[in-house]
Amino acid sequence: MVERIQKIVNNVGLPRIIIGLFLLFLLASAPFVGVRIDTSLNDIILRLAMNGILVLSLVPMVKSGCGLNFGLQLGVISGLLGAVISLELNTTGFGGFFLAIGLAIIFATVFGFLYGILLNRVKGEEMVVATYVGFSSVAFMCIWWLILPFKSQDMIWAYGGAGLRTTISVENYWYDALNNFLSFKIGSHITIPTGGLLFFALLCFLVWVFFRTKIGSAMIAVGSNPEFARSCGVNVNRMRLVSVILSTIIAAIGIIMYQQSFGFIQLYMAPLYMAFPAVAALLLGGASVNKVSLKNVIIGVFLFQGILTMTPSIINNLIKSDMSEAIRIIISNGLIVYALTRSSGVRQS
Amino acid sequence: MKPDNYILKLENISKDFYGNKVLHNVNLTIKPGEIVGLVGENGAGKSTLMNILFGLTVIHETGGYEGKIIFDGEEVNFATPFDAIEAGIGMVHQEFVLIPGFTAMENILLNREPTRYNVVAEVFGDRLMLLDRKEMRRRAVEAIQALEVDLDEEMVVTEMPVGHRQFTEIAREIDRKSTKLLILDEPTAVLTESEADVVMKAIRKLADKGMAVIFISHRLQEIMDTCDKIVVLRDGVIQEEMAPGETNPRKIAQVMVGRELARKISEDTKMREFKDTILEVNTLWVDMPGEQVNGISFKVKRGEIFGVGGLTGQGKLGIANGIMGLYPAEGTVIFNGQRIPLNSPDKVLRVGMAFVSEDRRGVGLLLDQSLNWNIAFTAMQIKENFIKSILGGLIKWRDDKAISKVSREYIQQLQIKCIDENQLACELSGGNQQKICMAKAFALKPDLMFVSEPTRGIDVGAKSLVLDTLRRYNEEYGTTIVITSSELEELRSISDRIAIINEGQIADILPPTAEAVEFGLLMLGNTSETKKVVQNG
Numbered sequence: 001m002v003e004r005i006q007k008i009v010n011n012v013g014l015p016r017i018i019i020g021l022f023l024l025f026l027l028a029s030a031p032f033v034g035v036r037i038d039t040s041l042n043d044i045i046l047r048l049a050m051n052g053i054l055v056l057s058l059v060p061m062v063k064s065g066c067g068l069n070f071g072l073q074l075g076v077i078s079g080l081l082g083a084v085i086s087l088e089l090n091t092t093g094f095g096g097f098f099l100a101i102g103l104a105i106i107f108a109t110v111f112g113f114l115y116g117i118l119l120n121r122v123k124g125e126e127m128v129v130a131t132y133v134g135f136s137s138v139a140f141m142c143i144w145w146l147i148l149p150f151k152s153q154d155m156i157w158a159y160g161g162a163g164l165r166t167t168i169s170v171e172n173y174w175y176d177a178l179n180n181f182l183s184f185k186i187g188s189h190i191t192i193p194t195g196g197l198l199f200f201a202l203l204c205f206l207v208w209v210f211f212r213t214k215i216g217s218a219m220i221a222v223g224s225n226p227e228f229a230r231s232c233g234v235n236v237n238r239m240r241l242v243s244v245i246l247s248t249i250i251a252a253i254g255i256i257m258y259q260q261s262f263g264f265i266q267l268y269m270a271p272l273y274m275a276f277p278a279v280a281a282l283l284l285g286g287a288s289v290n291k292v293s294l295k296n297v298i299i300g301v302f303l304f305q306g307i308l309t310m311t312p313s314i315i316n317n318l319i320k321s322d323m324s325e326a327i328r329i330i331i332s333n334g335l336i337v338y339a340l341t342r343s344s345g346v347r348q349s
Numbered sequence: 350m351k352p353d354n355y356i357l358k359l360e361n362i363s364k365d366f367y368g369n370k371v372l373h374n375v376n377l378t379i380k381p382g383e384i385v386g387l388v389g390e391n392g393a394g395k396s397t398l399m400n401i402l403f404g405l406t407v408i409h410e411t412g413g414y415e416g417k418i419i420f421d422g423e424e425v426n427f428a429t430p431f432d433a434i435e436a437g438i439g440m441v442h443q444e445f446v447l448i449p450g451f452t453a454m455e456n457i458l459l460n461r462e463p464t465r466y467n468v469v470a471e472v473f474g475d476r477l478m479l480l481d482r483k484e485m486r487r488r489a490v491e492a493i494q495a496l497e498v499d500l501d502e503e504m505v506v507t508e509m510p511v512g513h514r515q516f517t518e519i520a521r522e523i524d525r526k527s528t529k530l531l532i533l534d535e536p537t538a539v540l541t542e543s544e545a546d547v548v549m550k551a552i553r554k555l556a557d558k559g560m561a562v563i564f565i566s567h568r569l570q571e572i573m574d575t576c577d578k579i580v581v582l583r584d585g586v587i588q589e590e591m592a593p594g595e596t597n598p599r600k601i602a603q604v605m606v607g608r609e610l611a612r613k614i615s616e617d618t619k620m621r622e623f624k625d626t627i628l629e630v631n632t633l634w635v636d637m638p639g640e641q642v643n644g645i646s647f648k649v650k651r652g653e654i655f656g657v658g659g660l661t662g663q664g665k666l667g668i669a670n671g672i673m674g675l676y677p678a679e680g681t682v683i684f685n686g687q688r689i690p691l692n693s694p695d696k697v698l699r700v701g702m703a704f705v706s707e708d709r710r711g712v713g714l715l716l717d718q719s720l721n722w723n724i725a726f727t728a729m730q731i732k733e734n735f736i737k738s739i740l741g742g743l744i745k746w747r748d749d750k751a752i753s754k755v756s757r758e759y760i761q762q763l764q765i766k767c768i769d770e771n772q773l774a775c776e777l778s779g780g781n782q783q784k785i786c787m788a789k790a791f792a793l794k795p796d797l798m799f800v801s802e803p804t805r806g807i808d809v810g811a812k813s814l815v816l817d818t819l820r821r822y823n824e825e826y827g828t829t830i831v832i833t834s835s836e837l838e839e840l841r842s843i844s845d846r847i848a849i850i851n852e853g854q855i856a857d858i859l860p861p862t863a864e865a866v867e868f869g870l871l872m873l874g875n876t877s878e879t880k881k882v883v884q885n886g
Contacts, residue, residue, distance in 0.1 A: 214729065214736055214745035220718075221726055227712045231675055231704065232727040233695030291717075 013286050015338060019303050019331070026310035033317035038189040040310060047305035049179065049196030050261040053203055053254035054278045055285075055301050057247050062292040063211065064243035065223035066119055068282070071130035072275035073138050074115050075251020078107035080141075083256055083265050084164060087173055088152045097174040097260060104252035111137075112248030116241035127289075131275075138272045145267045168265040175263045196261060203250065204294050210246075219243055223290060280304060280332035307331060355419070356381045356529055356561045357402075362416035364397055364408070364585075371397050372585040375416070379530070384552065384562040386576035386593075388569070388605055390660070390837075390872075394585040395565055399532055402563075403440050404433040421529060437529040439522030441536055445514050447506045453513070454489035454502040457521045463488070492520040495558075496551040512544030519551065530561045537566060538662065549575045567660055569598040569873045581605055602869030606837060620860065621845055623650030627797055627829050633680035635664070635671030642667035643853030644680070649797070649831060654823055656844030656861070657833040660872050664853035665833050666707055669799035673697055673704040675712070685796065698731045703790035707801035707833070709779070713786040716775035720767060723774045723785050724759055725752040728792040759788035763818055780811025787818060797829040798822075804839060816843050837868055 030037050061069045082104025086096050122129045146163040155168045181195025210216045221229040222239040230236050259265050285300020311327050357379040364372040372394045379385050389395050401414050404427025418425050427433040447456050464478035489502040500516045537545035556562050573593045581588045581604045588604045628649040635642035642664045649655045659665040671678035674694040682689045690696050706712040715723050728734040735751040756770035763784045790798050804812040822828050834840050840847050841861040848858045849871035856871040
């Protein structure tokens with residue numbers, strides 16, 4: 001019996017069990033503090049569609065051995081550029097949404113290329129360097145958000161007549177463009193954002209397909225043992241570069257998906273800490289610095305977003321003070337620490 | 350005077366690593382002022398013997414040793430090198446153990462610096478005393494002068510030529526006033542001949558002052574010139590002790606490689622005839638750390654098994670690694686009449702060469718992937734086997750079913766012991782991992798295969814299986830094989846011709862039927878006595 005439990009714990013992973021139980025506990029206690037379970041579930045599903053792609057974007061780089069993409073902000077910035085340009089061009093609905101994605105992919109390819117070249121020069125230190133690339137690129141863009149010659153009245157500061165606002169609403173453009181697609185209601189409080197979920201599923205499928213191809217297989221081999229890959233005639237640096245570009249592109253799509261659901265484009269310092277929740281969710285899903293699967297992505301987003309949704313309402317009601325932010329930070333950063341220590345051999349056999 | 354006037358006496362020293370006996374009843378005595386030369390092939394037990402003497406912890410972690418060590422009249426059993434140093438044994442390792450950014454003086458006196466008093470030391474203890482640099486210099490110069498070499502005590506290690514680094518190492522041992530026995534593990538391996546001469550002279554001077562020296566080297570001439578006694582070790586047993594005056598390099602080499610086995614092999618090997626050349630290598634230089642190749646030229650015939658032997662560090666491993674593009678190389682390689690670009694693993698694999706690396710775990714395998722992947726990956730990437738083209742080649746889909754099928758074939762064919770083809774490579778034993786590496790190369794259906802150290806680290810049974818497999822492939826498919834190995838007997842049992850590499854050059858190419866002593870002499874860089882037997886390349 002004890003052995004069987006131990007085996008289950010080993011298979012599922014201790015952090016996931018603890019967080020899973022904690023989530024169950026929150027859901028179970030919801031009715032007692034006057035929080036509706038159905039609205040909570042609705043929130044969790046919505047956030048799954050909203051954040052899933054950002055977490056998915058980490059996968060290619062982990063697979064190729066570049067580690068967790070703490071420079072996710074670079075992709076986010078590409079997405080932001082795509083989004084604001086699509087608004088400037090006054091496109092709405094599906095058209096606007098996909099135009100934003102198309103533009104974002106172009107920016108992401110360029111940024112990802114440069115970022116990939118940089119990461120190829122700092123092998124072994126990717127994650128540290130990536131963190132600072134992410135941080136500094138956000139700060140750098142703060143200048144450009146002010147300078148870029150945008151004209152749309154919906155986006156620039158009303159008083160100065162120049163420079164983009166910190167928060168831009170997409171309500172009149174492509175808010176929920178995808179989420180409303182084929183969406184349906186269950187009961188009175190649950191709305192399934194079918195389009196968003198389908199889009200997330202589609203991207204997951206494409207990533208899965210990619211890693212079943214020749215080039216994807218080469219990428220996995222590079223991540224698994226670069227020396228082996230090299231001796232098999234694989235260009236290690238090129239594979240790593242492709243993985244970084246891919247990660248950046250998916251992140252760019254991810255942030256547009258996020259804005260579409262959230263209703264706002266957040267500029268300036270808002271992307272600064274974008275990488276940490278995504279990384280935490282992936283690790284919570286059971287991934288490590290060098291091993292990841294799509295299962296990890298989906299489970300991770302679900303658990304992480306579940307906690308994020310439930311803690312403010314439940315805990316705040318329970319202890320009558322605002323602890324949600326603290327708990328969120330403890331969970332996400334704690335998980336990152338846990339995963340990093342494990343990978344660097346602290347518990348290695 | 351000490352009893353019997355011996356500084357060191359080893360009595361019946363035996364040592365095994367997990368049941369594998371590496372030393373067997375070794376007896377050795379050394380007098381003060383005597384230089385004992387220790388020779389033997391790689392794996393003969395020289396290093397193990399010295400590690401026991403110097404108290405390396407690895408000895409105790411693997412169950413200690415049997416027998417008695419009597420040093421300076423007392424029985425000793427050093428648990429750590431510090432105890433050995435304390436008792437008066439100094440060791441100069443093959444690799445330099447120096448701090449690169451420090452001067453010669455600082456390195457010589459490291460952790461034994463003379464100190465001066467200051468107030469802070471009163472509070473925080475002796476470790477905060479000031480260094481007495483004047484006294485340091487005096488002692489460093491004294492140690493250097495004892496060596497009678499020209500070494501600037503203020504020179505930083507990184508700026509020194511290798512010879513001076515070696516002097517620094519030796520000077521450090523001399524400065525320890527208590528050093529009575531100095532162990533030198535191949536001190537001249539990295540030196541040029543003139544530098545080596547100076548080191549040898551310095552060692553002689555030390556011995557004349559009463560220090561006993563154990564000197565390990567592969568350069569026979571040095572040993573002959575310097576030592577008072579030569580001890581030959583083979584397979585963990587002292588074969589012979591001799592005085593340099595009553596022996597010659599030929600005799601030493603003979604004792605070192607052994608002759609009984611040799612006769613047996615020469616009887617059942619028949620010479621095969623080969624016509625056209627498949628691979629021609631001209632002035633190949635390979636920059637592989639520790640295995641440098643210095644402008645080597647040779648030809649390999651289609652269908653033969655070409656052996657490459659030589660002692661560790663002489664460059665035999667560099668050849669295959671260089672041609673396969675894993676280390677920077679220069680020169681011309683002509684394969685099937687076509688010049689092959691160097692430094693490009695991809696191109697070399699495409700023209701029909703394959704490589705089984707000596708570094709199984711580092712280069713040869715994807716340890717955390719399935720056997721499927723390990724066996725099929727190279728063929729998939731290079732030959733696009735197991736790839737289904739979808740949408741007119743836009744998507745190159747990996748055909749896992751075909752991969753499984755071919756993996757199962759090889760697993761059966763090579764008798765690889767595993768659960769199934771989905772098992773992870775890291776879970777297999779060394780011998781089976783080696784077979785996976787070979788399956789990987791076979792899956793490419795190469796015309797020529799480089800196989801480096803195919804039997805390193807695997808047990809005897811697996812060894813013969815691996816060699817049989819290679820021979821069978823050679824016979825059935827006509828695959829040309831270039832096999833590199835440290836084990837001469839292995840090469841002689843499988844090869845049609847054997848090239849011996851010395852100092853990055855081919856010393857000579859011999860048939861496997863040549864006498865063992867010929868190989869031994871070539872390995873030791875002693876080509877003067879050998880006749881050019883075959884050079885049909």
